[in-house]
Amino acid sequence: MHLRTPLPPRPRPARTTRRPLKHRARVLLLALCTIGATILVSAPSAQAYAPVEIVHTEQVQVGPYHLTVGFSKWPLRAMQSLDFTFAPDGGLTGKSGILSMTGPGMQGGMHMGGPLSRHPRKRDVWGLDVRSLSTAGQWSFTFTINGPHGQGTGTLDNITILAQPGPPLALSWTLCTLPVIGLIAFLVVAWRRHRPSRHLTVVGI
Amino acid sequence: MDSVHAPTLTGPGQPSPPDHPPRPQPAGAAGAYTVLAGTLMSLVGVSWDVQWHVDVGPDTFFTLSHLMLYCGSAIAGIASLVMVLRATFAGRVGRPADPTVGGSPVRVFGGTFTAPLGYLVAGTGAALFLLYGLMDLWWHSLYGFDAVLNSPPHVALFISISLTMVGSVIVFAAARAQRWGRIGLVVSIPVLITFTPITTNAFNGVSPAIDPQLAGTVLFAVCFILMGGITLRRRGVALSIAAVLGVMQLFLWWFSPWAAKAYAAHVGLPLRDNLRHMPPQLPSGIPMFMLAAALVIEALLRLGRRRGWSGRWLPQLTGAVGGVVLSFSMLVQTSMLRGGAGAGPMGPSTTSATTVLTDAILGLAFGALAGYLAARFAVLLHLNAPATDQEGR
Numbered sequence: 001m002h003l004r005t006p007l008p009p010r011p012r013p014a015r016t017t018r019r020p021l022k023h024r025a026r027v028l029l030l031a032l033c034t035i036g037a038t039i040l041v042s043a044p045s046a047q048a049y050a051p052v053e054i055v056h057t058e059q060v061q062v063g064p065y066h067l068t069v070g071f072s073k074w075p076l077r078a079m080q081s082l083d084f085t086f087a088p089d090g091g092l093t094g095k096s097g098i099l100s101m102t103g104p105g106m107q108g109g110m111h112m113g114g115p116l117s118r119h120p121r122k123r124d125v126w127g128l129d130v131r132s133l134s135t136a137g138q139w140s141f142t143f144t145i146n147g148p149h150g151q152g153t154g155t156l157d158n159i160t161i162l163a164q165p166g167p168p169l170a171l172s173w174t175l176c177t178l179p180v181i182g183l184i185a186f187l188v189v190a191w192r193r194h195r196p197s198r199h200l201t202v203v204g205i
Numbered sequence: 206m207d208s209v210h211a212p213t214l215t216g217p218g219q220p221s222p223p224d225h226p227p228r229p230q231p232a233g234a235a236g237a238y239t240v241l242a243g244t245l246m247s248l249v250g251v252s253w254d255v256q257w258h259v260d261v262g263p264d265t266f267f268t269l270s271h272l273m274l275y276c277g278s279a280i281a282g283i284a285s286l287v288m289v290l291r292a293t294f295a296g297r298v299g300r301p302a303d304p305t306v307g308g309s310p311v312r313v314f315g316g317t318f319t320a321p322l323g324y325l326v327a328g329t330g331a332a333l334f335l336l337y338g339l340m341d342l343w344w345h346s347l348y349g350f351d352a353v354l355n356s357p358p359h360v361a362l363f364i365s366i367s368l369t370m371v372g373s374v375i376v377f378a379a380a381r382a383q384r385w386g387r388i389g390l391v392v393s394i395p396v397l398i399t400f401t402p403i404t405t406n407a408f409n410g411v412s413p414a415i416d417p418q419l420a421g422t423v424l425f426a427v428c429f430i431l432m433g434g435i436t437l438r439r440r441g442v443a444l445s446i447a448a449v450l451g452v453m454q455l456f457l458w459w460f461s462p463w464a465a466k467a468y469a470a471h472v473g474l475p476l477r478d479n480l481r482h483m484p485p486q487l488p489s490g491i492p493m494f495m496l497a498a499a500l501v502i503e504a505l506l507r508l509g510r511r512r513g514w515s516g517r518w519l520p521q522l523t524g525a526v527g528g529v530v531l532s533f534s535m536l537v538q539t540s541m542l543r544g545g546a547g548a549g550p551m552g553p554s555t556t557s558a559t560t561v562l563t564d565a566i567l568g569l570a571f572g573a574l575a576g577y578l579a580a581r582f583a584v585l586l587h588l589n590a591p592a593t594d595q596e597g598r
Contacts, residue, residue, distance in 0.1 A: 049263045049474075073349075081351030117478035120262040129262050132351045166347045169357075175340070176361035179333050179368060186326075196584035202591075203435050203583045205509070205516035 052083045052122040062143045063152010078164040081132040087125040095147035104137030136163045233306035234385045236288040237376045243281025244370045250274030252487040256461035261469040264350045281369045282331025285324040293319045304590040308379040327372025333365040360407040370397040379590035394433045395450035401425040402490045423528045423571040431579035447499035457488040494534035502527040520580035521573045528572015532564045
């Protein structure tokens with residue numbers, strides 16, 4: 001014989017189509033794992049230090065020194081990084097130098113650059129590793145080299161930098177500021193709900 | 206997302222908090238400190254990575270410093286998810302939510318999940334980090350591995366980590382009635398302060414009139430230190446936060462260059478030529494004299510409270526004075542690192558009367574704003590877990 005005891009009414013789910021919690025948690029975990037796996041699968045090419053592969057060269061006469069300027073990408077595009085190499089004839093022994101780069105929008109003698117250093121992944125030449133030029137237009141590289149034949153200066157003019165690749169920068173920035181917008185929205189909601197200015201006594205001031 | 210108006214959430218018009226002292230929450234402490242450990246890993250990973258680019262250079266998606274950075278967010282995210290699921294299952298079996306564990310419960314996805322507010326914010330930051338990590342990978346495939354901090358996906362990644370750090374602060378503030386909660390808050394606030402200059406770096410060059418790094422440092426450092434002091438309402442909190450910040454700075458100052466050189470030696474990469482004896486990049490941006498500003502903030506808060514100064518303007522006054530002290534201290538810090546006459550490791554100093562005046566105005570304005578926000582944020586933190594308001598004094 002079964003005694004039937006009255007059960008308290010069970011709360012009705014908000015939606016008739018609601019799925020069990022475990023199912024939703026599983027879906028959430030699956031989504032996170034999928035994103036993680038996508039990163040791992042799509043990234044193997046980024047796991048090794050890439051060799052420096054020069055695809056284009058230009059020649060510059062820097063006083064008594066002949067210099068070969070190499071680029072790992074050609075044509076050049078704004079914001080797209082690449083390896084630059086600067087190889088004087090006869091090697092680097094006994095030589096030092098300074099590089100000065102000027103481009104569009106640089107006024108009043110502004111320039112980028114500094115002492116010429118060996119390329120971190122190609123130690124037999126000077127270079128810049130994964131460096132980009134910020135703006136499209138005409139750039140020039142000026143070299144000053146000190147060596148056994150004295151000091152010399154030379155400029156590689158009219159290096160054309162094309163427009164940046166990819167979507168417009170404004171779109172990228174809009175997408176990437178969404179977390180800030182979300183945080184501000186969260187604060188606005190909390191502010192409107194609790195009106196903290198009216199409850200300063202809560203914190204004893 | 207809706208707040209759960211359960212017996213747990215008290216605020217204006219809500220039931221009074223229970224009188225009994227909070228029960229010890231070992232799981233709450235474990236979850237909170239795991240999230241904090243994740244944010245610390247992210248911070249150390251970023252500092253190491255920045256120094257790697259300065260001292261060594263070659264980069265891949267999976268350098269050790271990058272992995273440390275990713276692991277930090279993963280650990281914080283998984284801990285947050287566990288705490289959210291724990292709160293959700295507790296709610297399903299009818300146990301009342303405890304706002305001292307992570308903050309007020311919030312219904313997520315129409316009530317499918319019940320997420321303590323702090324863990325919701327921390328977990329959202331970690332999830333966003335994962336998504337923007339994917340975008341960063343795409344960005345690098347398009348633009349190459351240029352090591353700049355202020356590319357759009359990098360800024361999004363830093364903001365995502367900051368969100369996790371904000372979540373950590375909310376979690377510890379909710380547990381402020383307990384010793385572990387107060388200690389956690391005093392540690393989690395400096396983590397957030399240390400990280401903010403990295404994000405404000407994105408605004409460099411936007412306006413020639415304002416130094417965004419200095420403005421960001423004054424705004425966030427003063428705001429968070431003052432917020433901590435007001436939230437805990439104990440003597441020496443602002444000074445403790447500043448002291449922990451100093452310890453973090455010293456550690457990063459030593460660790461970042463050491464780790465970059467040790468890792469380079471391990472993988473067989475040489476150091477760059479022409480490395481000048483520059484101070485490590487990220488730690489040298491952290492205020493070195495925060496204790497001075499904290500001392501002023503602490504003294505003014507205590508004086509104002511003792512004399513019954515109006516709460517309408519005490520935080521702004523405290524923030525403004527603290528902001529000016531911090532702003533001037535940053536001027537001294539830069540001059541020290543630049544070496545005055547040009548003998549310092551960062552080149553010649555550029556201090557002038559105009560710089561001093563500009564920095565004073567900037568410190569005053571951003572400090573006052575920081576004070577205004579700090580008091581309101583402290584109120585929100587208290588309302589988030591009001592049952593503990595009577596504790597910790």
